[in-house]
Amino acid sequence: VHAAGRRLPPEPAGALTRLARVVARERPGSPASATDTHGDTHLSAYALGGGEGLVLALAAGRRESGDHTVAGIAVVLLSLLAAPHQGADAAGRSAALVRMLLGATPTEVAPLLGSTGPWTVIHARRTDGTPADGLTAGALGASLGTALVDAGRGGGEAVRLLLPGEAERPLPEADRITPQPGWTLGASAPTPVTALDAADTLAARALAHAQATRAPLTVDAPVSGLAALVPPEEAAAHARALLAPLTTPLADTLRCWLSLHGNWDRTAVALGVHRNTVRQRIGRCGELLDADLDDMDVRAELWFALRQG
Template sequence: MPIPPAGTPQATPPPGPPSGPPTPPIPLAELLAREELGLRRIAGPADADLLWVHTSEMADPYPYLLGGELLLSAGVLLTDPDHYVGRLVEAGAAALGFGVRPVHETVPAALIEACDRYGLPLLEVPPETPFTAIARAVWRLMAEARHRELRRVTRAQQALATAAARPDPVPAVLHQLATQLGGRAVLLTARGEEVHAAGRTPTEKVHAAGRAPTEGPSEAGRARTKEPSAVGRARTGEPSAAGRARTGEPSAAGRHPAPRTAAALTRLARVVARGRPGSPTSATDTHGDTHLAAYALGGGEGLVLALATRRREPGDHTVAGIAVVLLSLLAAPHQGADAAGRSAALVRMLLGASPAEVAPLLGATGPWTVIHARRTNGAPADALTAGALGASLGTALVDAGRGDGEPVRVLLPGAPGTDPDPPSAEPGTGTGSRTATSLEPTRVTPQPGTGTASHTATDPEPVRTSTGSGTGTGTGHAPDRVTPQPGWTLGASAPTPVTALDSADHLAARALAHAQATRAPLTTDAPASGLAALVPPEQAAAHARALLAPLTTPLADTLRCWLSLHGNWDRTAVALAVHRNTVRQRIGRCGELLAMDLDDMDARAELWFALRQG
């Protein structure tokens, strides 16, 4: 390659952006702290970061620099220090290491003045220190930094994955991300509306406002831009000064309140949420001394992850990328039935098609399971939380409800070739009966001061509901794909033909009511044969309403739980998280209101039958 003459540097076009640096940047101070090298800073600032180390004796090394280098030279062809330093700054060099002897006995004064004027750190390299030793020290420091970064990213990945498995996965991931980055994480819609947020917005000192965002999928490409101001910025991932529109210079003592940072973050998020062809998938900006970043989530929902942090450290972009993947999976529709199929099914239903006709469009040809769900802590479920529950169960067919106490309803399509459990008749026809049971043995532990209970699968005795005949117990089996979900109470129907979804919905509602009353994490209401099938459902429901009319909801729930536990006072008290005397008082009150002797087996059987209808 011909060497360009020193007099025509402007004609040399800057090279295209190279691949990213293999390691995190190294603070210049760490290299200077290596006493065995004997390096001494004699000009320029002390806060530079190093991405590379390179040796060159060319009069103009500009075309061969990537930006961020510690350039080592003995000044063999140094004739114009001012021009030489200016070209290094244009190339984005981080620092200059000048070796004394045999070419120069001391560092030229003109070179020291030029480095001070351009703001380029200048290091004096003693004669006994080979340039190779400096390069080896830099690479060793980079390897150590890389190891620290990998350990940090690994810990963050584990923490984010754990958060994604919690009952509130989206808020939990955002909270963990804000903790890992030491800032604020916000999930925004394409219109800039806040969906979830975690962490605190930094209050930043304002040095310069109104910077235009820098767009792009990563920061590595920006770290090596050939801008004069790249020194110091290239090593931290901060956007270069090129293209920034300055609207003012407030005093350094001024501060932006958090709302201004939030507004800037929202504007940045809209850059990646425009949805036009060629839109960037990420963008970064600075607002005062606060670093902003926005990442478009996958899945086509228009959601954006926005971040505001006080500082930007090695590994932050990788940690954010892990969160983007997790949030995309949690927030995006399940891929079992694509959007086109769901849209076609909706159109056909609105135009009068039957469920049996549209079911194949939703990716199911086998039986269906209806699931009703409520949060164990009683909190309402938003669309993202309900969607995450559906993703855990393996379906995108989720109704989050209207938020006024309605349960989350989930449709779980069956696999092709599977059949419902063969009942004696279709559910809800009056010719079959139901059994309900929790799928796992549960022990119920009251939470102090909350009035709720938690569940652990350690008690050897499962919660079980006896059949309406009163002659034995039944253990209906929930579908294999329905498993207890942390933080949720579930009621599931048995696998049901698509023509009987209305009945399955009713059964799932009753299963959920039973699960809540018995504090079981999952209950299934499955068709089965039994004496209850001999009574038409309408008559059974009317009888239950008349018999249980005197009872309030808390009394009915207590009675249901007490009967399901065979009249055991202590276990009922634990299940309801109340004192055993409270249970005795409530059961006594039930007997008074119903004018029935609850120690009588016939009375218990009749009440249990009635409670099973509600």
């Protein structure tokens, strides 16, 4: 425990310790921050990134207007300082980059990044719509436990992150990806390194779904249930034949519309277009496919096909 400032009396100190345990991420679903009072003392606790259970705990005699902002900056900086290297130091990442530029495959360079997979791709945007800079993107990576962060090139691009699996636990725990304050996240299912391009697309779709539904986090679900009983090659061939009449924008619109249960407004938000454009595209899809898109059986078959793309 590192402490600074005036020593607290035993009772408020104990209350602050208990509050810190609330956000220490010792169990799934722990909040990122919490506040309380003990007499005239205002208590606050903030979870730091990196997955080590570290917490910034504050006690103040009174609250000032800028306290929350200062605490937020402190959380970002401390998360960056406390973040583990995840087994991939700067030399390893540099070596991986050089080998990729010289023709190595992702499978060959993945061990240099600390994991052979599977990997989870995450897309993220600031909830308030402001662009993310390198510092805030790095702090997000620290909170999620990864140093593999692409802050984007501006122009409204999403921040992209790679979350590696661990050899002894190849699939990341369901609670490892948690909502992050100030961010909207979309994540792929864990995937082999050879399929990261497809996972990148799925993460982008998950982020669009999260934004449309105003959810802090959407995780793309792996193929399961009855769909998993169909051989992937046969499913892909069926999807190509069924969706052949559709252009890419029409297929993307139909996929988004079905994922949002036919909601015009949410689909428009997710795609960044006017709701009338969505209506026109969906109408065109129905014409080209010669299908009644109000029929649930038709929707189910199309959803199965679109999930293969």
